[in-house]
Each structure stands twice: as C-alpha cells, then as structure tokens.
Amino acid sequence: MTNSINEFDEADLFFVIGSNTTAQHPLIGSRIINAVERGAKLILFDPREIPLAQFATLHLKQTFGTDVALVNGIMNIIIQEDLYDKPYVQARTEGFEELKTMVARYTPKVVEQITGIRSSELYRAAVMYAQADKAMIVYAMGITQHVTGTDNVKTLANLAMLTGHVGRPSTGVNPLRGQNNVQGACDMGGLPGVFTGYQRVNDPATVKKFEDAWGVSGLNPKPGLTITGMMNAAHQGTLKGLYIMGENPLMSDPDLTHVEHALSNLDFLVVQDIFLTETAALADVVLPAAAFAEKQGTYSNTERRVQLAQCAVSPPGQAKADWEIITALCRRLGMKCDYACTEDIMREINALTPSYGGITYERLSSGYGLQWPCPNDTHPGTVFLHRDQFTKGKGSFLPCEFKPAAEIPDDEYDFTLTTGRIYYQYHTGTMSRRVDLLEREAPEPLLEINPEDAKKLGIRSNDVVEVESRRGSMRIKAEVTTRVPKRVLFTTFHFKESQVNRLTNSACDPVAEIPELKGCSVKIRRCS
Amino acid sequence: MARIPTICPFCGCGCSFYLIVKDGRVTGVEPSPDNPVNKGMLCAKGWNSYEFIQSPERLTTPLIRKNGEFAEASWDEALDLVVSRLTGIRDASGPESLGFLCSAKVSNEENYLFMKMARAAFKSNNVDHCARL
Numbered sequence: 001m002t003n004s005i006n007e008f009d010e011a012d013l014f015f016v017i018g019s020n021t022t023a024q025h026p027l028i029g030s031r032i033i034n035a036v037e038r039g040a041k042l043i044l045f046d047p048r049e050i051p052l053a054q055f056a057t058l059h060l061k062q063t064f065g066t067d068v069a070l071v072n073g074i075m076n077i078i079i080q081e082d083l084y085d086k087p088y089v090q091a092r093t094e095g096f097e098e099l100k101t102m103v104a105r106y107t108p109k110v111v112e113q114i115t116g117i118r119s120s121e122l123y124r125a126a127v128m129y130a131q132a133d134k135a136m137i138v139y140a141m142g143i144t145q146h147v148t149g150t151d152n153v154k155t156l157a158n159l160a161m162l163t164g165h166v167g168r169p170s171t172g173v174n175p176l177r178g179q180n181n182v183q184g185a186c187d188m189g190g191l192p193g194v195f196t197g198y199q200r201v202n203d204p205a206t207v208k209k210f211e212d213a214w215g216v217s218g219l220n221p222k223p224g225l226t227i228t229g230m231m232n233a234a235h236q237g238t239l240k241g242l243y244i245m246g247e248n249p250l251m252s253d254p255d256l257t258h259v260e261h262a263l264s265n266l267d268f269l270v271v272q273d274i275f276l277t278e279t280a281a282l283a284d285v286v287l288p289a290a291a292f293a294e295k296q297g298t299y300s301n302t303e304r305r306v307q308l309a310q311c312a313v314s315p316p317g318q319a320k321a322d323w324e325i326i327t328a329l330c331r332r333l334g335m336k337c338d339y340a341c342t343e344d345i346m347r348e349i350n351a352l353t354p355s356y357g358g359i360t361y362e363r364l365s366s367g368y369g370l371q372w373p374c375p376n377d378t379h380p381g382t383v384f385l386h387r388d389q390f391t392k393g394k395g396s397f398l399p400c401e402f403k404p405a406a407e408i409p410d411d412e413y414d415f416t417l418t419t420g421r422i423y424y425q426y427h428t429g430t431m432s433r434r435v436d437l438l439e440r441e442a443p444e445p446l447l448e449i450n451p452e453d454a455k456k457l458g459i460r461s462n463d464v465v466e467v468e469s470r471r472g473s474m475r476i477k478a479e480v481t482t483r484v485p486k487r488v489l490f491t492t493f494h495f496k497e498s499q500v501n502r503l504t505n506s507a508c509d510p511v512a513e514i515p516e517l518k519g520c521s522v523k524i525r526r527c528s
Numbered sequence: 529m530a531r532i533p534t535i536c537p538f539c540g541c542g543c544s545f546y547l548i549v550k551d552g553r554v555t556g557v558e559p560s561p562d563n564p565v566n567k568g569m570l571c572a573k574g575w576n577s578y579e580f581i582q583s584p585e586r587l588t589t590p591l592i593r594k595n596g597e598f599a600e601a602s603w604d605e606a607l608d609l610v611v612s613r614l615t616g617i618r619d620a621s622g623p624e625s626l627g628f629l630c631s632a633k634v635s636n637e638e639n640y641l642f643m644k645m646a647r648a649a650f651k652s653n654n655v656d657h658c659a660r661l
C-alpha cells in the first residue's frame with residue numbers, strides 16, 4: 001500500500017475495486033464501514049453483491065474483465081469535464097498528452113458497450129472521485145488475477161495521479177495483500193529477479209555487494225522463472241528438482257491437472273510444511289515445520305509495517321522452525337551459516353537492504369512495528385509513499401488499451417466462473433479448516449448461481465451440479481442467490497472436496513505472469 | 529500463565545495479539561489494545577487462530593518416500609538426502625533445473641534465508657512464491 005491502515009479513518013472517499021474487503025481483510029473492511037458511517041463516500045466496483053455493497057454510495061457492476069475500459073472511461077470524463085488536478089499533473093507527472101489522447105477513445109458510450117455500466121453512473125463515479133479531497137483507491141486480487149493484471153494496476157495509478165490523489169495522507173493506490181507475509185516474502189527477494197528490497201539480480205554492483213556479504217562468487221545474474229514458468233518447465237522436464245516451503249500449489253494454483261502432472265514429473269520434490277497438504281502428499285521428502293506461535297520472527301503487513309512475533313510454545317514432536325531447517329541445510333552445503341537466532345538474520349537483512357536498514361529487533365520489541373522505508377536506526381519509518389516525488393522523480397502516465405479476458409463465454413461454455421474467498425475460511429483451508437468454529441460456520445463449498453439462470457436449468461439450492469471448463473470439472477452444491485449477476489458463477493478455493501482450480505485458467509498476464517484466476521468460461525448442469 | 533505477543537497468521541492486515549499460554553499450551557488470544565492496526569479488535573479468524581497449531585494432524589517427524597510410501601526418518605537422514613539429491617540434480621543438469629518456492633506464510637528472516645540458499649548455494653534464481661497468484 002502507498003498509504004496506511006489508519007489513514008482510512010480520515011479519507012473522504014473510497015474507490016474499492018476487485019476487493020471483497022469484509023471477507024478477505026475484515027479489519028480493513030470494518031474501517032471502511034466505520035468511515036462510511038461518519039459520512040465518507042464509497043464507490044464500489046464489483047460484479048457481485050458483496051457485503052460492502054450495502055454501504056456503497058454507488059455500486060457499479062462491471063462485466064468481468066473490463067476494468068481497464070472502465071477506468072479509462074472515468075479518466076476521459078475527468079479530463080473532458082476539466083476535473084483533473086492541473087497543478088499536480090504539471091509539476092509531478094509526465095505523459096499527460098498521451099494519456100489524454102488514448103482515453104479520449106473511451107467515451108461513455110464505448111465504455112457502456114464494453115462494461116455494461118450506464119453513462120450516467122460512470123459520470124457520477126468520475127465526478128465523485130475527482131472532486132473528493134482525500135480519496136483512496138483500494139484493490140486486491142480482483143484487479144491483479146487477470147491476463148491484464150499489470151494494465152489494471154497501471155490504469156488505477158494513472159487515475160490517482162491524474163486527480164492528485166497520491167502522495168498525501170488518506171489518498172493513494174492501496175493493494176491489500178492477501179496473506180500475512182506476502183509483502184515480506186516480496187521484500188525479502190522471494191521473486192525471480194530481485195534480492196531483498198527489490199535490488200536486481202542482474203545489476204553488477206548489486207551482485208558484487210551480495211557476493212561479498214555472503215562470501216560466495218559467481219551468483220547467477222539471470223532472473224529466474226516464476227511459479228508459472230517453473231510449473232511449465234517441470235511439465236516439460238527441464239525443471240527436475242523443486243523445494244516448496246509453506247505453500248500448497250496443488251490447491252491454490254490454476255489448472256490443477258497441469259500442476260499435478262508437473263509435480264509428478266519432477267525427479268525430486270521437497271515440501272516443508274506444518275501439515276501433510278495436498279502438495280506434500282506428492283513429495284519425496286517432507287520436512288515438519290514449526291507454526292507461527294512456535295518461533296520468533298518478523299512479518300510485514302499490507303501497509304509495509306514490519307512487526308515482531310515471539311515464540312509462545314514448542315513445536316510438536318521433532319518439528320523445527322523453517323529458519324533452523326534452512327540453516328542446517330546451508331551448513332551441509334558448505335555455506336557459512338552461524339545464526340544463533342532470527343535476530344542474527346535480521347542484522348544481515350538490515351545491512352543489505354536499504355529500506356529495512358533501521359528495522360531492528362531492539363526497536364521492534366518496544367513499539368508497534370516500523371513501516372519501511374526505514375533506512376537507519378533513527379528513522380521513524382514511512383507512513384505513506386511518494387510524498388514529494390515518485391521513486392523515479394516524475395510520475396509517468398502509462399496509458400493502457402482495453403484487452404479482453406483470455407476466455408469469453410461462447411455457445412458451449414456459456415458461463416463465467418469467478419473465484420474468491422469467504423469470511424470464515426482462508427486460502428487452501430489447511431489452517432482454517434482445522435478450527436472448529438470456522439468449520440462450523442462454513443463447512444462446505446457452495447456455488448453461487450443467479451435465480452434466473454437456475455430456473456432455466458432446473459437447479460434449486462442444495463442441488464448438486466457439475467461445472468466443467470476446458471481443463472477440468474467438479475461437483476458442488478448450488479446456492480441460488482442474487483449475489484451473482486446472470487451468467488456468472490462464484491465459488492471459493494478453500495475446499496478440497498470441490499477443487500475449483502481444476503477448472504481455472506492458467507493463462508497469464510504477460511508481464512507479471514499472474515494467472516487469470518478471476519474468470520474462466522464453464523458450462524453447468526444439474527446432476528441427476 | 530504467560531502473554532506472548534504475536535501477529536495473526538491469516539490475512540495481510542497484520543493484526544497483533546497476545547497468545548495466552550498455560551502449561552506449555554496456547555489456551556486463548558487477547559487482542560493488543562493499543563496497536564494502531566487493530567486497536568483491540570480481531571475478526572473471527574484472528575480470535576480462532578491458535579486452534580490449528582494443536583491439531584493432531586500436525587507433521588511431527590521428517591518423512592521420506594520409500595517404495596511409494598512415506599516412512600518416518602531422522603533429521604540427519606532427511607537433510608542428507610535433500611542435499612545429495614538437489615546437488616546431484618544441479619551438477620547433472622545445471623542450477624536452472626532447480627526451483628525454490630518461498631512462502632507468504634513464513635517470517636521475513638526465513639524467506640531471506642531460503643532465497644539466500646537458492647541463489648548462493650545452488651546458484652538458481654528460480655525463486656518465487658504464490659503471492660503473484
């Protein structure tokens with residue numbers, strides 16, 4: 001997030017798109033609801049009737065996968081009506097003319113055809129956002145899990161810059177991170193092309209710095225493969241060994257049949273986890289890990305706040321903390337690895353990572369965490385980014401054209417299936433399904449279908465239906481509800497009984513290689 | 529009874545709370561009242577975040593597949609096997625034939641160390657995690 005969770009309390013307007021906030025980020029969802037109750041406005045863009053819809057000033061239900069056209073249309077209105085922040089655009093940005101020319105093609109009429117949103121409503125949204133004093137854009141995986149994920153994100157950044165809603169308190173572009181340490185895993189170099197703090201593996205000076213610090217030579221300067229790339233390489237037999245720590249791709253990734261084949265094709269698979277997950281069941285070696293309460297360590301939340309968790313109890317049996325397991329492996333591999341505790345590791349991170357330079361255990365033990373960038377011991381941390389300038393000086397507008405989703409419903413596969421999470425369950429269910437209360441509240445997977453579609457197909461609530469895509473099929477109980485619009489089906493990926501990711505599409509965004517989990521074309525029938 | 533500060537293991541809000549520990553077991557949670565993130569509140573997941581760690585289904589020993597079945601193994605046996613197989617693959621097919629998936633669930637220190645092992649010991653940059661998903 002460019003801004004912080006506390007800034008939700010002061011915002012005048014929320015522009016929420018692709019986030020079912022009360023289900024996935026409940027405590028941020030309640031901040032939004034509280035803010036609306038004190039008078040802030042909420043513009044919600046979501047094809048489904050999610051809980052936040054009850055609080056929305058305006059709820060626009062765009063057709064699946066049309067966000068770029070939608071936001072371009074909003075920018076076009078803002079420019080045509082002269083509602084953009086001219087001093088800001090002049091002083092802090094570049095590329096305005098290109099943006100203006102491109103979005104001019106997204107007239108309200110064109111946008112209505114693509115997105116299904118009426119011009120009058122598009123106008124209202126555009127004017128409300130542009131005229132708000134402090135407006136926050138909030139998004140989650142509904143924006144990123146598309147073949148146009150990168151374009152979606154760039155387009156939202158264009159909108160924020162155009163209106164000057166960035167670099168001030170209670171503004172900005174705020175992606176909500178799904179898991180407790182997604183932010184940290186990225187910050188720590190858990191990506192193919194970067195070391196910690198997004199320092200590039202192909203930059204010679206950076207490589208030298210890490211070689212010196214780690215006492216090694218010959219670090220590989222070529223960015224590696226993404227998960228999607230690794231699965232394809234395993235499928236083709238060029239990736240032969242895979243080590244998975246605390247992930248369950250055999251539930252969470254798209255096109256599970258492909259993933260299953262890829263993992264089975266490996267010569268050697270190691271899985272380190274706290275349970276024997278679907279993925280671990282395929283492994284050659286399974287290493288038992290400690291859970292969060294059984295070790296010390298830091299986690300970075302969605303607002304870049306690094307917080308320290310202490311060890312409360314011992315792990316069961318012979319399970320060990322992940323860092324202890326990796327340390328033992330590194331020693332066997334002949335690396336110098338004499339960490340006595342996680343604080344020793346953090347010291348090394350501090351020394352190698354400018355944005356984490358001042359984030360020490362000493363400081364974390366007393367306060368409420370520190371938000372990076374925090375370059376040195378006396379720096380207070382950074383509540384919001386881009387205050388005086390963008391990282392690269394001026395902010396560039398990066399206009400994007402609308403491109404359709406990878407699969408568009410046709411005569412045979414005539415529904416769009418979209419996936420997400422629900423309040424009482426979490427991710428692939430390995431943790432939440434082992435909590436009685438959560439399991440009692442949401443014990444089984446349900447497929448949401450609109451009453452009109454259900455009637456046509458003779459489907460009633462609790463009927464078992466079969467849903468099939470070009471890649472796979474599943475059986476699941478139907479829930480007839482107006483939460484979903486016509487021709488759209490919704491379910492979650494928490495339940496192994498109905499693995500929706502057998503059906504989902506692994507078609508990817510070409511830049512970020514994020515798969516289009518948010519929509520694929522399917523057909524549905526009632527099982528007799 | 530002890531109160532140990534921790535961070536919620538579920539979503540990215542990063543709510544903080546205390547684990548209440550009695551006789552070596554977690555018996556409950558207490559949200560941190562002053563923390564700027566959650567200000568004394570938690571959602572249903574946070575309130576129930578400790579139960580799964582006590583599940584009888586937790587993995588408690590290393591497992592090695594032998595003749596298609598998992599067999600319990602010692603740490604030494606399991607780690608030696610991991611090292612010999614991964615270095616064997618690297619030596620035979622090159623560092624790019626190895627992949628490493630980090631985790632959006634483990635700590636910063638652990639992700640750092642894992643990526644360091646992949647890049648420094650195996651010279652493989654095939655390092656990623658499912659957050660891009």
Ligand code: SF4
Nearest residue numbers: 536538539543571574
């Ligand atoms: S308590 Fe709920 S809102 Fe807070 S981090 Fe945990 S899952 Fe997220």
